[in-house]
Amino acid sequence: MRYSAQIKPISYLKAHAAEVLGELREKREPMVITQNGEAKAVIQDVATFEQTQETLALLKLLALASQDIAAGKTRRARAIVDELRSKAAAR
Known part of the structure; x- marks a missing residue:
């Protein structure tokens, strides 16, 4: 542009x-x-500004996720699903 x-x-x-x-x-x-x-x-214009802010927020989330992955702060999806199911069953 x-x-x-x-x-x-x-x-x-x-x-x-x-x-x-x-x-x-x-x-x-x-x-x-x-x-x-x-x-x-x-x-x-406001619509473009809002769209830009949303894009920046998503990019920030991706950057934070990349940092977590690099730091080894991850869990298997199966473990998370099992944990959520056991919490739901306890209710």
Whole structure:
């Protein structure tokens, strides 16, 4: 994804806020906002932000699982199933 077409100065954002929000929602691509010629912020629509957060959470879970595997913190699936069944039978 190229961001070069999605770079706008803060003055553009101020003057066209509603249009920018519509464009963000429609294109679902982030927009880089500059101030004095320097990139200062990135804005995106809420749906894309939420999707990104969910993706990051899943990646974090995978990283934690990989660390557990590397540390030998694993159990056989059969042992876990047997444990759950015995707990359910005790109820």
